[in-house]
Amino acid sequence: DGQTKIQTKETYLSEVVTLDLETAKQLKGTDILKYGTPDRGSDARLYYNHVLCYDQAKKIPVWVAELITKSDLTGPANRQHSKFKMDPTLDEFFSSHNKDFLGSGWSRGHMAPAGNNKFSQQAMDETFYLTNIVPQDISNNAGFWNKLEIYVRDLTNRFSEVRVISGPLTLPTVKEGSKQFVNYEVIGNNSVTVPTHLFKVVTAENPQQPDSPIAVGAFIVPNQPIQGSAQLTQYQVKLEDLEKTAGVYFLPRLPPSKRVDLCSVDSCQLISQEALELYFIGRKLENAKTVERVDSVWKDLERRHLIPDDYLIDLYKKKRESLSTEP
């Protein structure tokens, strides 16, 4: 009948008070939580160019969301100017510290990549906040995961809006008979969780074509070295399988009927190992501070018989020229 006998301070005061169930539960809840609602800090945190939810227990993010457009990918920002540091907006009590990572054998892996924020030094700097960082296998970070990030950036050549949600997972990986176990390392004084896997949920669209479906791809990648020959599609999963294990609906306002499989409308092809090498050479050229460094990077390229593309040749020439003419 919508009325209830929940004991609340109001019913202690006057036994004739009757309340509808929801109001009564609210009052009781307020009394139970007299000293505040325990808060695991699940609010979305806003930055210049990403939004994230932080896991105060694991000391790593739950998810980090970005919108990438072509214009974000060029500009003056330089990762050499950025420093890994504690997020000034996070309570230090629940933060990881740089010291937790150092000597652990694990690299500080970005979820929102620095390279998606070339348009703004401030946006790039914020990706170095430790709220955006997980302990990541070094080879995975520089290799397969890096290629995935490059593929996501490359989508902006074919889709004007690319959204990506990245994050860590701790999945069952150990079997003993019919039993299953989750097992993961924690590092440093703050017991920072080393995830067993990393995920990305990618949506890509050209919103000027309003009736076309949104391309969606979900990927789960083990946090370990991955063969250079591995294909991205090997790591594709059903979005709902990821959602169930992560405990999160990632695209709550995108009805399944409006989704199309990313890998059926785009290649889901990662760049080759050789192209990745050229990418690293490009980064080294960008960061070179002397003509000698430029020349030695270029000699390394030639020694390894890598074939530079026009962009790289142009970068080499410009960099060499600008460093030569500096006083």
Add this chain to the structure above:
Amino acid sequence: DGQTKIQTKETYLSEVVTLDLETAKQLKGTDILKYGTPDRGSDARLYYNHVLCYDQAKKIPVWVAELITKSDLTGPANRQHSKFKMDPTLDEFFSSHNKDFLGSGWSRGHMAPAGNNKFSQQAMDETFYLTNIVPQDISNNAGFWNKLEIYVRDLTNRFSEVRVISGPLTLPTVKEGSKQFVNYEVIGNNSVTVPTHLFKVVTAENPQQPDSPIAVGAFIVPNQPIQGSAQLTQYQVKLEDLEKTAGVYFLPRLPPSKRVDLCSVDSCQLISQEALELYFIGRKLENAKTVERVDSVWKDLERRHLIPDDYLIDLYKKKRESLSTEP
């Protein structure tokens, strides 16, 4: 200067628009999260006599909060009438199922205990929702944890308001050299987390004495069999150590200056093993449905040389009488 160059749809439309930083981040965030904010379901969930936060990834609660007063502990509710079942207010996609527990070797352990809800069958029934349940070691559930629950109830004899927050933890328990690992089992098709530990945060007060400090105790108990002789104080921890590892501030609105150590103002003495045996006999008597059952329970008590208190003797007599006179 409070202005910013974050790219938002507004700045695409008109390059002269300038926004304060927070507004710009809000707009950008809305654009990033075009398909909704990924939600790990951290809202507090209200029930008749408890409030909880559910972990959609682990399929167990994060914390369960209660307010216990003396009058809650007597009444007509009977756990024989309650059934473990899925919480009808939780999305089934993220729920554990009874089937996950069956045959796993783990019991379904209440966080808000059924026994704190004798005043209302409805409140008791809600403690059997699987949102309030964790896979718990059977002996721990019936033994040490049960004694802790009884101690918390007993506090209502000395404090008119007792609040308790209970929940599971997955703590590092495995060391290899200098490395530390978290290792825990997951059970069933829904990979329900078996916590390594359980915690309770207890506050106790007599609010009619408004200036007296609030007694606070925090306890972490391994999810395994615990010796009958173990003392509660062996498992007491600093609240802030629990908060750091759980990633939760449990009493955000209770300033440390108003807290006093529970175990310094109350005994923190658990009942003896013998008293626990008598407690179980009381429960069996309450649930007995025939005179034969009452007599066999009582014979068991005598055979084991347990000394019943007045309450138990009275319960035995009344139960025997009522069952004898029934048609």
